[in-house]
Amino acid sequence: MEILSYGFMQRALITGVVISILTGVISVFVVLRRVSFVGSGIAHAAFGGVAIGFLLGINPVITAMIYSVLVAFGIEAITSRGRVAEDTAIGVFFSSSMALGIVLISLSKSYNVDLFGYLFGSILAISEEEMLLTIVVTIIVLSTLLITMKELLLITFNEELAVVSGIPTRLIKAIFLISMAVAIVASIKVVGIILVSALLVIPGAVAQLITRSFYPMIFLSCFIAVFSTITGLYLSYLFDLSSGGAIVLIITACFFAAFLTKKK
Amino acid sequence: MNAIEINKLSVILSGKEILADINISLAEGKFLGIVGPNGSGKTTLLKVVLNLIKPAGGWVKVFDKAPDECLRQGIFGYLPQHINLDINFPASAFDVVMMGLYGKLGMFKWPSKKEKQKALEYIELIGMSGHESKLFGSLSGGEQQRISIARALVSNPRILILDEPSTGIDVVGQEDFYHLLKGLQKRLGLTIIMVSHDIGAVTAYVDEIACLNKILYYHGAPLGALDERVLEKLYGKNVDILMHTELCDKCERLRK
Numbered sequence: 001m002e003i004l005s006y007g008f009m010q011r012a013l014i015t016g017v018v019i020s021i022l023t024g025v026i027s028v029f030v031v032l033r034r035v036s037f038v039g040s041g042i043a044h045a046a047f048g049g050v051a052i053g054f055l056l057g058i059n060p061v062i063t064a065m066i067y068s069v070l071v072a073f074g075i076e077a078i079t080s081r082g083r084v085a086e087d088t089a090i091g092v093f094f095s096s097s098m099a100l101g102i103v104l105i106s107l108s109k110s111y112n113v114d115l116f117g118y119l120f121g122s123i124l125a126i127s128e129e130e131m132l133l134t135i136v137v138t139i140i141v142l143s144t145l146l147i148t149m150k151e152l153l154l155i156t157f158n159e160e161l162a163v164v165s166g167i168p169t170r171l172i173k174a175i176f177l178i179s180m181a182v183a184i185v186a187s188i189k190v191v192g193i194i195l196v197s198a199l200l201v202i203p204g205a206v207a208q209l210i211t212r213s214f215y216p217m218i219f220l221s222c223f224i225a226v227f228s229t230i231t232g233l234y235l236s237y238l239f240d241l242s243s244g245g246a247i248v249l250i251i252t253a254c255f256f257a258a259f260l261t262k263k264k
Numbered sequence: 265m266n267a268i269e270i271n272k273l274s275v276i277l278s279g280k281e282i283l284a285d286i287n288i289s290l291a292e293g294k295f296l297g298i299v300g301p302n303g304s305g306k307t308t309l310l311k312v313v314l315n316l317i318k319p320a321g322g323w324v325k326v327f328d329k330a331p332d333e334c335l336r337q338g339i340f341g342y343l344p345q346h347i348n349l350d351i352n353f354p355a356s357a358f359d360v361v362m363m364g365l366y367g368k369l370g371m372f373k374w375p376s377k378k379e380k381q382k383a384l385e386y387i388e389l390i391g392m393s394g395h396e397s398k399l400f401g402s403l404s405g406g407e408q409q410r411i412s413i414a415r416a417l418v419s420n421p422r423i424l425i426l427d428e429p430s431t432g433i434d435v436v437g438q439e440d441f442y443h444l445l446k447g448l449q450k451r452l453g454l455t456i457i458m459v460s461h462d463i464g465a466v467t468a469y470v471d472e473i474a475c476l477n478k479i480l481y482y483h484g485a486p487l488g489a490l491d492e493r494v495l496e497k498l499y500g501k502n503v504d505i506l507m508h509t510e511l512c513d514k515c516e517r518l519r520k
Binding site: 032147148150151153154157158160161162163164165166167208211212213214217 | 314315363371399
């Protein structure tokens, strides 16, 4: 286990596992609420937020979190008027935020910016502060989700029923949207903007193929995410591969294994 | 005190008048059937009562209170028209019935043994014991509808509102389902409002009927709705009403 003697590996492992648990829980709702495209749109839009951070000299993760939450509500606000379809709204924010990011970065002239790290993840380069920030964010998001979980389940089952039951549906949906945006940005360090939808969608999808009960589904989703992250990290260390890419490939392998063995 | 009081209600959605000048009052404990063709505003009327749609004019009172106040007090049990559910949604029949208690439980609270016991009681009441652990999406249309009734009733609502509950159920299943509703009405002293496009099936079970097609053409005893003039206004000429009961001599006469 010499691999664990490296400080950067310890931080990568801890951050990876924490993020896996966070996205494992979120992923179940992303799959059940069918909002994977919203997630992937928010992830790409986060690039604009990252660039703002670079330009202003603030920690890009923080600007990206704020920016992504705003984009999430922007998509929601435009869609709720009923004149623009949700996937159209996502398409607009998705590409325009990336464009904003590129323009801002070219403006800032700081070509030493670690763009590749943000696009494809840089889990091996995570600092102690970043690790602590991830842990704090995860604890906050997971406690919030735990408190609102049964309400969120009912809204996912049928939104009108939730309203008629007297549940503050809009508030709970907003909380979920914020949680998702924050989880996405927190995961960017692990697998990057381009690959983060994998963590957001696949663990929940695999869990749904295996179990038909809600709480076991959450547990399984987390387990699959954690397993893939640890395995992916280990393989990337052994064979000197991109860690983000390796994690996503392992998680995808889990999906096909579950899909092919689970006969309906 | 009336369970429902609707006064000069009108609804406009996307610039289109859906309901105009609707006046209905319904005493507590009655079973009201709302019938009318597709697109006649039946579902909209239910949604105004449930505070899901805001009226353009007029008002609705439920037990003398505004609908939004009633939502918070759990006065309504509701069966929407389409659940629109992924058949793999990870909820058993029991889980779905438990969802009926989430609103009353409130946030920060989790169901205890008492609530679980209550859910089981209602599953028994609607004759679905033994199906608790089955995946909700794997049940037949009729079975899902029964579980949904248990889900709607488990929180002890005073009014049960159903939107086209017989969709996707075979004719025999429908008869059973209406019998079940009638029994529950008597047993629990429930007020029931049910929307249906099937006037023939409904007349045999309800206490009152409301015939709706943007305006209210008729509200009163079920037999009165079978009057040719009412039916013609509602559905156009040459309607055949398929009756399910001993009232069939009346439909014979209608058919002429």
